[in-house]
Amino acid sequence: AIFFGLVCGIATGTLSYYLLALRLNPAKEILTAIKRGQFYVVYQPVVDATTLRMTGLEVLMRWRHPVAGEIPPDAFIQFAEAQQLIVPLTRHLFSLIERDAPQLQAVLPVGAKFGINIAPGHLHAASFKEDMRKFNAALPPNHFQLVLEITERDMLKEQEANSLFEWLHQEGFEIAIDDFGTGHSALIYLEHFTMDYLKIDRGFVNAIGTETVTSPVLDAVLTLARRLNMSTVAEGVETPEQAAWLREHGVNFLQGYWISRPLTLDEFIQWRPTAHS
Ligand code: C2E
Numbered sequence: 001a002i003f004f005g006l007v008c009g010i011a012t013g014t015l016s017y018y019l020l021a022l023r024l025n026p027a028k029e030i031l032t033a034i035k036r037g038q039f040y041v042v043y044q045p046v047v048d049a050t051t052l053r054m055t056g057l058e059v060l061m062r063w064r065h066p067v068a069g070e071i072p073p074d075a076f077i078q079f080a081e082a083q084q085l086i087v088p089l090t091r092h093l094f095s096l097i098e099r100d101a102p103q104l105q106a107v108l109p110v111g112a113k114f115g116i117n118i119a120p121g122h123l124h125a126a127s128f129k130e131d132m133r134k135f136n137a138a139l140p141p142n143h144f145q146l147v148l149e150i151t152e153r154d155m156l157k158e159q160e161a162n163s164l165f166e167w168l169h170q171e172g173f174e175i176a177i178d179d180f181g182t183g184h185s186a187l188i189y190l191e192h193f194t195m196d197y198l199k200i201d202r203g204f205v206n207a208i209g210t211e212t213v214t215s216p217v218l219d220a221v222l223t224l225a226r227r228l229n230m231s232t233v234a235e236g237v238e239t240p241e242q243a244a245w246l247r248e249h250g251v252n253f254l255q256g257y258w259i260s261r262p263l264t265l266d267e268f269i270q271w272r273p274t275a276h277s
């Protein structure tokens with residue numbers, strides 16, 4: 001795929017890069033993959049920064065293609081959006097989660113936060129509210145706290161966002177702003193809308209312990225989150241030093257390889273937060 005990609009000038013990491021070398025039509029492949037059950041989900045634990053107890057998880061989608069192998073979500077989500085396939089794909093994701101829900105319920109406390117990435121293309125879709133309602137209704141009642149993760153770079157226009165976020169809160173969803181610090185319109189969003197969690201992008205977390213002075217932007221972000229009464233989640237925590245720094249600086253929740261990699265359902269239900277510490 002690499003060689004073919006270079007020859008044809010296909011951008012590395014895109015879905016075409018994975019599939020075109022095989023003379024496969026990407027849009028068709030996504031629909032086939034839904035039908036044949038090639039997509040699956042993994043669950044990454046999120047823990048309380050102080051107690052290291054699990055407080056929830058993030059759902060991440062995976063695609064095991066029979067010929068191309070594992071295709072990362074960064075490659076197929078964007079493509080699905082561009083091809084108007086994000087709604088069927090997300091509905092399929094919901095059905096996979098619904099299937100796992102009874103087993104997840106057995107190992108997660110009431111109120112466990114259940115993070116799901118929502119692509120902007122779905123947020124804008126006419127069926128969005130109905131899709132979310134159906135999904136919520138199909139889960140065990142009052143067990144999970146659904147948290148919709150939305151990236152700041154893809155946010156809606158103010159007016160739209162205002163009413164949509166209000167609706168989501170009324171329906172019992174919480175909202176997290178994802179990849180915080182990598183987009184542009186962040187500050188205005190934080191001022192005007194109630195968002196429940198701010199997820200600090202891995203890029204900032206990476207820098208902890210490698211640079212002599214940690215990012216003044218990260219310091220400012222944490223101060224801001226506190227002032228706005230938002231809880232903070234640090235992504236991509238890979239070392240105990242990073243975890244310690246984040247805890248000392250008041251970050252509420254940690255997620256990353258140091259705590260756990262994303263796990264299959266079977267691995268997840270076996271997982272114990274104390275295993276690593
Ligand atoms: P994201 O929402 O920022 O998800 C976190 C990504 O960081 C995941 O990559 C996860 O596997 C990875 N990660 C977690 N801990 C660590 C760590 O300690 N170190 C490093 N280096 N990486 C870590 P993944 O699963 O490849 O997903 C990439 C992106 O694809 C996600 O970024 C999200 O934007 C998107 N995505 C994944 N699943 C879905 C989905 O079901 N729906 C939508 N709309 N987007 C999804």
Ligand code: CA
Binds near residue numbers: 058149178
């Ligand atoms: Ca996310």
Ligand code: CA
Binds near residue numbers: 178199
């Ligand atoms: Ca993120």
Ligand code: CA
Binds near residue numbers: 179
């Ligand atoms: Ca990301």
